[in-house]
Amino acid sequence: MSSSDEDFSLVVMSPSQPAEDSLEGIKASIMKFKKQHEQLLRDQKELAASRDDLRGSAQQFRLRSEKLTLSLKEDKNSNKEVIAKEKAKLTSLKEQEAELMKQIQKVDDDLNEEKAEYDILKQQTDVFRAVPEKKVVFMGSTGNEGDALFEMKPRIVYPMEGGTALITFEEEVVAKKILDMPKHEVNLGGECKITVEAKPVHLIVPKLVEIESEVCPRRILISNLPKMDTEPLLMKLEIHFSKTKHGGGEVDDREFLPDSGTVVLTFLRKDIARELTEREYHEVTLQSGKKNHRVRVTPFLSGQITNLKTKMSVCPRTVLLTGIPTIMERETLQDLLEIHFQKNCNGGGxxxxxxxxxxxxxxxxxxxxxxxxKGGQEEA
Known part of the structure; x- marks a missing residue:
């Protein structure tokens, strides 16, 4: 038989397996499908259980998520409140800091003022300590509190031109009479006569002097000294205060002040003077064979005139004679002039x-x- 005439299949049946279209086969298929159905039901139940578990887990996760979201929201709000409180604290601290800075600045300003006042008082103390001890009698006038007033007696150097003379009379009225007669004929003996002219003496005198003083860092003033020759005194003082064991150092200069009887020593280094003045009193060997002499060392004041007011003053008792020719020896001519102006008949005195x-x-x-x-004066 050819394949084009009829299709057929050859089924080889196992002797133990019934044919599908047989009753036995149909029963076997039913049993098979039944088992499969049961398996599917079991699988479906397991899937349903898994689905329920997953739904429960999802529900739990959703609840936890909602709880966490709520917690995060609460934390966020709480953090906002904390941040706001911290910002308020920071603002308050900044305000306190600014206030403290103002107080610190005020304290610094007060300290600077106190320091400036202290420096002024210290400088005044140094100035007062720098004045050597000396007994004085007050004969001036008092002023306002805080004013330091001193009465000075000027020493004025008056340059004289050639052919002139200065006469100081005992009484002012005599000088006035001489000035009232500007031309004076002086008899020098025999027929020798000269004519001189009398003029008033004008001097520029200080009316007000303001001096700013400060302590010199390299000088000391030594007072309470004995009476002895100047050069040996300066030598002994220089030797003593140049030794380091006495707190001294190399001396650059020395000077004796005759008006006050004190000595000024100048050192090369600036720190020597302060150490010596702080000790103040020193035992110094000044004369051989005698015990040490106790001297006082104080700061040396250097002054600078800051204000000077002057006025023109006329000497009431002194007269200037001009136009004196050189016709004889100086002493002789001076004696003849003095004799002439002493006589009352010539208007003198x-x-x-x-x-x-x-x-x-x-x-x-x-x-x-x-x-x-008063205008009182003397000539030298």
Whole structure:
């Protein structure tokens, strides 16, 4: 038989397996499908259980998520409140810091003022300590509290021209009479006569002097010294205060002040003077064979004139004679002039000082104690 005439399949049946279209086969298929159905039901139940478990887990996760979301929201709100409180604290601290800075600045300003006042008081103390001890009698006038007033007696150097003379009379009225007669004929003996002119003496005197003083860092003032020759005294003091065991150092300069009887020593280093003045009193060997002498060391004040007011003052007792020719010896001519102006008949009177300067020579007169009101003076 050919394949084109009829299709057929050959099924080889196992002797133990019934044919599908047989009753036995149909039963076997039913049993098979039944088992499969049961398996599917079991699988379906397991899937349903798994689905329920997953749904429960999802529900739990959803609840936990909602709880966490709520917690995060609460934390966020709480953090906002904390941040707001911290910001408020920070703002308060900044305000407190600013206030403290103002207080610190005020304290610094007060300290600077106190320091400036302390420096001024210390400088005044140093100035007061720098004045050597000396007994004085107050004969001036008092002023306002805090004013430091000193009465000075000026020493004025007056340069004289050649051919002039200065006469100081004992009484002012005599000087006035001489000035009222500007031309004076002086008889020098025999037929020798000269004519001189009398003029008032004008001096520029200080009316107000303001001095700013400060302590010199390299100088000391030594007082309470015995009376002895100047050079040996300076040598002994320099030797003593140049030794380091006495707190001294190398001396750069030394000077004796005759007006006050004190000595000024200048050191090369600046720190020596302060250490010596802080100790103040020192035992110094000044004379051989005698015990040590106790001297006082104080700061040296250097002053600078900050304000000077002057006025023109006329000497009431002194007269300037001009036009004196050189016709004889200086002493002789001076004596003749002095004799002439002592005589009452010539309008003169008692003379306390007379100074003659011939032509071609230079002479200076020293006026002492010229006061603003009285005008008293002496010539040297």
């Amino acid at each position: 008692e003379i306390t000082a007379f100074l003659y300067n011939p032509l071609g020579e230079n002479t200076t007169a020293l006026f002492k104690g010229v006061s603003e009101n």
